[in-house]
Amino acid sequence: MNVELDNYPHRRFNPLTNSWILCSPHRAKRPWQGQQETLEDKVIPEHDSQCYLCPRNSRANGNLNPNYSNTFVFDNDYAALINNQPKLLIDNDDESNKSLSSLLKVEIVRGECKVICFSPKHNITIAEMTEEDIIHVIQAWTKIYQNSFSIPFINYVQIFENKGSIMGCSNPHPHCQVWSSESIPEEISKELKSMTKYYEKNNSCLLYELEKVENGQKDLSNIIRNITCRYDNIFQCSFPYSMGIHQAPVDNMNHSHDSHLHLHFYPPLLRSATVKKFLVGYELLAEPQRDITPEYAASILQKCSEIHYKSNIH
Amino acid sequence: MNVELDNYPHRRFNPLTNSWILCSPHRAKRPWQGQQETLEDKVIPEHDSQCYLCPRNSRANGNLNPNYSNTFVFDNDYAALINNQPKLLIDNDDESNKSLSSLLKVEIVRGECKVICFSPKHNITIAEMTEEDIIHVIQAWTKIYQNSFSIPFINYVQIFENKGSIMGCSNPHPHCQVWSSESIPEEISKELKSMTKYYEKNNSCLLYELEKVENGQKDLSNIIRNITCRYDNIFQCSFPYSMGIHQAPVDNMNHSHDSHLHLHFYPPLLRSATVKKFLVGYELLAEPQRDITPEYAASILQKCSEIHYKSNIH
Ligand SMILES: O=P(O)(O)O[C@H]1O[C@H](CO)[C@@H](O)[C@H](O)[C@H]1O
Ligand SMILES: O=P(O)(O)O[C@H]1O[C@H](CO)[C@@H](O)[C@H](O)[C@H]1O
Numbered sequence: 122m123n124v125e126l127d128n129y130p131h132r133r134f135n136p137l138t139n140s141w142i143l144c145s146p147h148r149a150k151r152p153w154q155g156q157q158e159t160l161e162d163k164v165i166p167e168h169d170s171q172c173y174l175c176p177r178n179s180r181a182n183g184n185l186n187p188n189y190s191n192t193f194v195f196d197n198d199y200a201a202l203i204n205n206q207p208k209l210l211i212d213n214d215d216e217s218n219k220s221l222s223s224l225l226k227v228e229i230v231r232g233e234c235k236v237i238c239f240s241p242k243h244n245i246t247i248a249e250m251t252e253e254d255i256i257h258v259i260q261a262w263t264k265i266y267q268n269s270f271s272i273p274f275i276n277y278v279q280i281f282e283n284k285g286s287i288m289g290c291s292n293p294h295p296h297c298q299v300w301s302s303e304s305i306p307e308e309i310s311k312e313l314k315s316m317t318k319y320y321e322k323n324n325s326c327l328l329y330e331l332e333k334v335e336n337g338q339k340d341l342s343n344i345i346r347n348i349t350c351r352y353d354n355i356f357q358c359s360f361p362y363s364m365g366i367h368q369a370p371v372d373n374m375n376h377s378h379d380s381h382l383h384l385h386f387y388p389p390l391l392r393s394a395t396v397k398k399f400l401v402g403y404e405l406l407a408e409p410q411r412d413i414t415p416e417y418a419a420s421i422l423q424k425c426s427e428i429h430y431k432s433n434i435h
Numbered sequence: 436m437n438v439e440l441d442n443y444p445h446r447r448f449n450p451l452t453n454s455w456i457l458c459s460p461h462r463a464k465r466p467w468q469g470q471q472e473t474l475e476d477k478v479i480p481e482h483d484s485q486c487y488l489c490p491r492n493s494r495a496n497g498n499l500n501p502n503y504s505n506t507f508v509f510d511n512d513y514a515a516l517i518n519n520q521p522k523l524l525i526d527n528d529d530e531s532n533k534s535l536s537s538l539l540k541v542e543i544v545r546g547e548c549k550v551i552c553f554s555p556k557h558n559i560t561i562a563e564m565t566e567e568d569i570i571h572v573i574q575a576w577t578k579i580y581q582n583s584f585s586i587p588f589i590n591y592v593q594i595f596e597n598k599g600s601i602m603g604c605s606n607p608h609p610h611c612q613v614w615s616s617e618s619i620p621e622e623i624s625k626e627l628k629s630m631t632k633y634y635e636k637n638n639s640c641l642l643y644e645l646e647k648v649e650n651g652q653k654d655l656s657n658i659i660r661n662i663t664c665r666y667d668n669i670f671q672c673s674f675p676y677s678m679g680i681h682q683a684p685v686d687n688m689n690h691s692h693d694s695h696l697h698l699h700f701y702p703p704l705l706r707s708a709t710v711k712k713f714l715v716g717y718e719l720l721a722e723p724q725r726d727i728t729p730e731y732a733a734s735i736l737q738k739c740s741e742i743h744y745k746s747n748i749h
Pocket of ligand 2: 283288289290291469712713714715716717718724
């Protein structure tokens with residue numbers, strides 16, 4: 122890549138979603154008078170009696186959490202997806218109103234939502250967990266994913282973590298969510314399409330080819346610990362993000378040509394621990410826009426230590 | 436639409452972008468322990484000597500603002516798009532590396548960014564402006580749009596407003612931005628494609644047909660005043676949003692079949708003046724998700740008064 126790209130606006134192509142992103146690196150230099158987030162680095166206890174995710178506490182529905190020692194999985198008490206809704210009277214096929222209903226299409230979607238606590242400790246995050254601790258989390262992910270193959274109304278399993286209140290997380294207790302659905306979600310459909318197209322043209326896997334361009338990596342638990350720890354080290358704060366796993370649908374079809382397990386991290390901080398990058402006007406209306414190039418972002422992470430900035434305090 | 440849709444999860448189709456949205460209306464009932472925004476209803480002066488948008492003040496580059504009386508247009512001092520960047524040495528066509536560069540594609544994009552102040556008054560918003568005031572704004576939009584036809588490196592004009600610090604706006608002075616680009620942005624491409632497809636199939640305009648399903652409306656200035664005022668009245672606060680205009684590209688091609696002027700409003704508030712709906716984990720990783728149905732949202736706006744809640748205070 123040409124070095125000029127760090128200084129001038131250009132567009133980047135995302136081959137995975139088959140879409141473009143506006144990249145305006147010089148924008149990061151503008152002064153910021155907008156919203157400042159408050160730092161969340163107050164001391165929180167290892168067990169919080171008010172937390173509905175801590176061991177032995179009770180949840181919204183009155184159920185008592187077990188005295189768990191690594192991970193704990195339960196059904197989300199406020200699930201966005203359920204499987205027992207009544208058959209909706211949807212008039213998509215109403216003959217008298219064919220063209221209208223094709224515009225206002227509605228589709229039933231069944232599914233289920235789970236919560237996975239990463240640790241009994243209320244005040245820890247993945248960034249500070251050991252690789253062995255993280256392996257328990259990966260095992261919980263794997264188990265839910267594998268079980269879903271036998272649930273007929275589930276075709277896709279979306280595992281994701283919102284970390285930090287700035288990313289909509291309402292409880293600091295380390296946890297992620299699993300929303301499993303009958304439908305294949307939009308982002309996944311785009312990826313499946315791009316992967317198929319690439320496979321048909323090149324007879325190889327798009328993500329495997331992309332991986333060759335990046336550094337080789339070790340095992341998943343190590344990768345996750347490493348990246349979350351480096352994020353925390355950038356601004357020496359508990360770095361917020363949304364993270365999620367993309368893998369093959371569980372629809373019992375062959376996905377060797379269009380799926381390849383990978384994780385996405387969406388970090389909202391760019392300038393400092395308290396100023397976030399807003400995805401608003403232009404981003405919502407026109408096209409995603411970045412203030413730094415991907416190469417520069419990668420170089421920042423590469424320069425960060427793998428040792429957590431708090432580790433000598435503990 | 437069946438009334439059950441207000442209570443059970445389902446998927447909605449957006450014919451304009453050809454994509455699906457997960458709709459989980461019962462989710463709005465869950466308790467919220469997450470981030471609370473602070474209300475911005477502190478008294479702000481009609482003229483702020485520190486504001487770089489107020490009349491007679493100086494801007495970042497030292498230029499003095501004129502003593503304007505309705506709108507004021509100037510070039511963004513921190514433009515995301517410029518037109519004088521050097522020709523980048525992009526190796527997309529490097530024969531030795533064909534498959535790799537097709538993955539990491541980069542494209543030059545020229546353009547320009549403008550700021551339009553809506554009013555000399557620092558402490559007003561569109562919601563509180565008169566229809567005559569708003570006509571001046573619409574005239575400024577129209578002028579920029581029309582002038583762009585003769586600028587060869589501009590093919591699309593994106594006009595948008597970020598209102599409220601929660602939407603990334605760094606200055607309460609009423610203003611919008613115009614980012615004009617050589618490339619047709621992603622969201623626009625999607626719309627052009629959907630409109631073309633609909634036109635070819637039905638020999639009519641998708642948005643015109645959609646409009647027939649909704650209420651008829653008056654002129655643009657009235658519509659804009661009406662909707663922003665109703666938003667403010669929902670929670671009796673200065674309601675934040677990102678708003679933007681979509682219209683035909685200015686690439687001097689025929690767009691009678693794939694374009695139809697329309698506005699999008701993206702409001703972040705749902706539960707109250709201080710709790711926003713986060714578009715995070717599932718939304719970033721899988722699919723947009725709504726906590727209320729579009730019909731319910733419309734009914735809330737319909738119930739709101741057209742008279743601004745502050746108007747008897749002024
Ligand atoms: O130009 P502004 O108002 O400083 O910037 C705002 O709008 C831009 C366009 O939507 C976004 O990219 C920025 O993140 C946001 O803070
Ligand atoms: O389920 P939670 O953590 O309350 O909710 C959070 O994640 C969801 C999935 O990304 C979002 O829809 C919500 O807006 C966000 O606050």
